[in-house]
Amino acid sequence: MSTYDPHSERFFQIKRITKTTLRGLHVLSIAGAGGGILLQIPDAQWLNYWIMTMITGCLLMLWEVVRDWRWLIQLKGVLTLLKIAILMCFTIVPEYKVELVTIIILLSVLVTHGPSSLRHYSIIHRRQIHSKEEIKG
Structure with a gap:
C-alpha cells in the first residue's frame, strides 16, 4: 500500500x-x-x-x-483581476472590444514575462514576496 x-x-x-x-x-x-x-x-x-x-x-x-492566497495581492494576481475587470467592459462598451482585448493581451504578456520583481510585488506589503514564509498570516 x-x-x-x-x-x-x-x-x-x-x-x-x-x-x-x-x-x-x-x-x-x-x-x-x-x-x-x-x-x-x-x-x-x-x-x-x-x-x-x-x-x-x-x-x-x-x-x-x-x-497560495497571496497571489491575489501580488501584481501578477492584481493584474489578472484587472484583466477580468476589463473583460467586463465588453458588455458596457462593446464597440471597443478590439481595443479592450488588445489591452488584455498586453497585460497578459506583462504578467507572464515581466520581471520577477514586478510579478511578485505585493501591493499590500510594498515589496516583493516570493513565499509564504516571507510574511505572516
Missing part, C-alpha cells in the same frame, strides 16, 4: 504537466477568441474559444489561489 506524498517526484510531474496542459489550452483559446475579436468575425464563429478561455482562465486562477 503506497502513501500519498505531495512532495514526491511523480506527484510534482503530474502537477506540472496538468498545469502546463491547462496553460496551453488557455493560450490556444485566447488565440481563437482574440483572433475572432481582433478580426471582427461574427461572435458565433469564436464563441467556443471564448468559453474555453473563461473556463481555463478560472481554473488557472483557482490553481494559483489554492496554492
